[in-house]
Amino acid sequence: MKKVYLETFGCQMNVSDSERVASVLESDGFEITQNEATADVILFNTCSVRERAEHKLYTRVGQIRNSEREKPVIGVLGCVAQLEGETLFSKSKGIDFVLGTKAVGRISKIVNKVFEGEENISDLGEREEFYNWSVSPTQQHSPFVSFVPIIEGCNKFCTYCIVPFSRGREKSLPADLIIAEVQRLKDSGIREVHLIGQNVNSYRPKSDQGMEKFNGATPFSRLLRAVAATGIDRIKFTTSFPRDFHEDIVDAINEFENLCNWVHLPVQSGSNRILKLMRRGHTIDSYLRKIDKIKSSARDISLTTDIIIGFPGETVEDFEDTVKLYEYCKYDTAYIFKYSPRPGTPAFEMSDDVSPGEKTRRFLELEKVQKPLLRDSLNKCVGKILEVLVEKESVKISSELSGHSTCHKVVNFSGDKELLGKIVNVKITESKSNTLFGEIV
Ligand code: SAH
Ligand code: SF4
Ligand code: F3S
Numbered sequence: 160m161k162k163v164y165l166e167t168f169g170c171q172m173n174v175s176d177s178e179r180v181a182s183v184l185e186s187d188g189f190e191i192t193q194n195e196a197t198a199d200v201i202l203f204n205t206c207s208v209r210e211r212a213e214h215k216l217y218t219r220v221g222q223i224r225n226s227e228r229e230k231p232v233i234g235v236l237g238c239v240a241q242l243e244g245e246t247l248f249s250k251s252k253g254i255d256f257v258l259g260t261k262a263v264g265r266i267s268k269i270v271n272k273v274f275e276g277e278e279n280i281s282d283l284g285e286r287e288e289f290y291n292w293s294v295s296p297t298q299q300h301s302p303f304v305s306f307v308p309i310i311e312g313c314n315k316f317c318t319y320c321i322v323p324f325s326r327g328r329e330k331s332l333p334a335d336l337i338i339a340e341v342q343r344l345k346d347s348g349i350r351e352v353h354l355i356g357q358n359v360n361s362y363r364p365k366s367d368q369g370m371e372k373f374n375g376a377t378p379f380s381r382l383l384r385a386v387a388a389t390g391i392d393r394i395k396f397t398t399s400f401p402r403d404f405h406e407d408i409v410d411a412i413n414e415f416e417n418l419c420n421w422v423h424l425p426v427q428s429g430s431n432r433i434l435k436l437m438r439r440g441h442t443i444d445s446y447l448r449k450i451d452k453i454k455s456s457a458r459d460i461s462l463t464t465d466i467i468i469g470f471p472g473e474t475v476e477d478f479e480d481t482v483k484l485y486e487y488c489k490y491d492t493a494y495i496f497k498y499s500p501r502p503g504t505p506a507f508e509m510s511d512d513v514s515p516g517e518k519t520r521r522f523l524e525l526e527k528v529q530k531p532l533l534r535d536s537l538n539k540c541v542g543k544i545l546e547v548l549v550e551k552e553s554v555k556i557s558s559e560l561s562g563h564s565t566c567h568k569v570v571n572f573s574g575d576k577e578l579l580g581k582i583v584n585v586k587i588t589e590s591k592s593n594t595l596f597g598e599i600v
Contacts, residue, residue: 160190161274164198168215169206171355171397172326173237175294175306177204180236180266182295187267191298200232200270205239207321209499213239217251224253232256232273236263238325241283242503248279259283260326293340296347303350303550303580309337309382310356310363315400317427318438318505319470319498322357331362334382335369341389350548350582351393354386358400360408376407383408387415392582393548393565395419398465401426402440406452413456420458421567424449425465429484430477433470436509443484450488461491461536461566468525469498469518471509478521485528491536491566492593495525537568537590544600545570547585549578570595 163184167177180202181191192198203219206212216239223233234256235247241259248254255273258266262282272280299305310331313323341352356362362379364370373388375381386394394417399408401424412418424446428434431442453460466481485493497518500507513521545564553559553571560574564585571594572585578599585597 160188161199161270162190162192162194162197163200163202163270164192164195165202165204166195166219167204167237168212169204169208169237171306171353172308172311172357173204173206174300175308175355176237176260176263178294178298178300178306180204180263181298182293183264183266184270185295185298189267189270196228198231200234202234202236202266205235205237207238207242207325207501209496210501211499220251220253232270234258234266234270234273236260236266238321241325242321244283245279245281255279257281257283261286293343301550303348303548305344305349305352306355307337307340307344307352308332308356309354309359310361313357314361315358315440316438316505318436318509319467319501321501321504324503326357329358329361329363331364331378333366333368334364334378334385337382338369338385338389341386341391341394345389345391348580349391350580351395352386352391354382354394354396356398358398358403359396360399360403360405375411377403377405379403380405380407380411383411383418384415387411387418391417393417393419395421395567397423399424401446401449404449406449409452409456409460412458412460419565419567420456420460421463421565422453422460423463423465424453426484426488427465427467428470428473428477429481430473433473433477436472436506437467437470438505443480447484447487459566461568462488463567464488464490464493466493466495466525467498468495468521469513471498471506471511471513473498473513478524482525482528485525485532489532489535490529491568492533493529495522495529497522533593534590537593537595540564540568540587540595541590542587544584544586545595545597546582547572548582549574549580551579552576564595568595569593570597572597572599574599 205216232255236258240257312327312329314329360379370381370385373381373384547562547570550562553561561571586600587597589596
């Protein structure tokens with residue numbers, strides 16, 4: 160039995176694709192191993208969103224090439240594979256095959272070809288089946304939480320972003336398939352699903368099938384109601400695109416307890432001028448109207464975002480507008496990224512004119528705003544009772560359990576491991592660094 164080691168970089172979509180790749184390989188007679196040293200095949204599911212992410216691939220392939228071990232088969236999957244294609248064979252010696260983002264279903268075929276002696280093979284073709292291959296329970300990233308892709312690709316073409324090129328155009332999965340999958344997961348003991356996509360709220364399936372009985376102002380809010388009606392314990396969704404974020408999503412959260420109180424709504428910048436250069440299709444005003452609606456919910460919805468600092472042409476004033484916006488929105492937390500020019504995107508043609516030192520300065524300044532707000536958002540949980548899905552035993556302390564609240568905060572508490580997979584009420588007693596601590600009540 161050939162052993163396969165699979166390493167994943169990038170977003171949840173890549174994690175989800177990796178689960179499927181591992182499932183397909185397993186059912187085709189390969190053994191999935193966590194031990195890189197003895198693997199016959201090493202796969203990298205790659206990310207291209209920033210230069211550093213892309214570089215990880217070259218570093219890792221170099222490490223294997225320079226190690227003492229007998230050379231394994233090396234395959235590259237994911238966004239770098241899709242974008243670079245066959246050029247990877249000359250860019251990084253040792254790579255045996257390249258499999259694009261939509262060709263992942265053909266993983267076993269391509270691995271077998273390498274073992275039959277074919278060299279430098281690439282498949283950047285279209286998907287033959289559209290996600291109708293389920294994840295095997297042994298290959299899930301969690302025994303209790305499942306990722307369910309509902310839309311893939313992106314049509315937005317924000318000027319800095321490579322994703323529309325690596326993932327292609329938006330394609331929504333049929334609602335009836337999604338609902339059936341959630342039902343199946345629920346019946347198999349899964350407690351929480353994450354509906355995932357580059358922009359989940361741009362969901363637009365070809366037909367109504369499966370959602371006929373559910374109302375809502377947009378197909379996505381109808382899908383949310385339909386998925387909620389399956390009765391699965393918890394539903395989370397990422398990422399939402401501001402322009403397509405309809406207020407009705409908040410109404411759906413207000414109506415259904417199992418739609419979790421967490422919204423991730425990337426703003427990218429607090430300056431209208433920069434938003435326009437980024438071609439985001441939203442303004443600060445239109446964004447803030449949505450934030451106000453989210454904040455008006457009695458569900459105490461936790462709010463997170465993504466921000467890029469140092470976009471071409473970003474002045475100190477533009478950056479200060481981002482700081483102001485952050486303070487107004489009081490995000491629970493944010494992913495802050497330094498702008499990284501991506502070849503092939505429109506922004507790559509603009510001058511990357513914020514110096515590295517200034518990018519770092521702005522990054523640290525924004526972090527100074529972020530940290531106390533993160534503290535506040537955790538501190539306000541102290542004394543409250545949160546519903547926590549018990550996901551795993553804590554890595555650091557034995558008899559400590561760990562899980563997420565409905566508002567997606569990490570909570571640690573003592574308890575018996577029999578509780579794994581259960582949803583328990585935890586009274587929060589303390590908050591330390593990025594984590595809440597509490598006692599089961
Ligand atoms: N579809 C999502 C985000 C996908 S990429 C959205 O539109 O919000 C995840 C995050 O990476 C983005 O939100 C953005 O903040 C960041 N990002 C994308 N391209 C980048 C680049 N060239 N440089 C730095 N950060 C980038
Ligand atoms: Fe990239 Fe913009 Fe699409 Fe998000 S919406 S994936 S940032 S192009
Ligand atoms: Fe990276 Fe591709 Fe996801 S570029 S963020 S792995 S869609």
